Amino acid sequence: MKKNAGFTLIEIMIVVAIIAIIAAIAIPNLRRARLDANESAAIANLHVVRGQQSAYHTATNQYGTFAQLRTAVPPFLDETFVDNAIKQGYTMLPIVLVAAADGTLAQDYSASTVPVTFQTTGNRSFWTDTSGVMRASNGTASVPTPTKANTTPI
16 A cells, blocks of 8 residues: 655644744734834934034034035935934924024924834834933824923933
8 A cells, every 4th residue: 555645634734823823922022123123213313313413503503404404515414304204114203493582593403203103113202302312202192293291201
């Protein structure tokens, strides 16, 4: 009698079940790693903005918008930093400038970033200003524009 070589249906079902268990364990960890990477990139982008704002202020005695920082000679930011740019799952909100008491030069700024899709691309919003403190929101389904009032230092 000739024996057929190959796998039985039971053996194939066991292998599929093992693969499904491994996937069920790995997928949430991969998702969390992606969220952490997006948040780290958002913080890094705000660190870049904060550093370049300091350099721009040293050169011009005022702070600038994304457009001013990109078009200065030499440029302080590259072309990827624009109002409402989406970078690694976060939207870079426009830089808010506050003029001096005489209304001429911008002597204060705030820069912030919010997740494109809450709990999918990020869980927290981030914000910084001339103080140099990086702040994060606790995160809500309707992410507000981050401010000192609704964020905590990180």
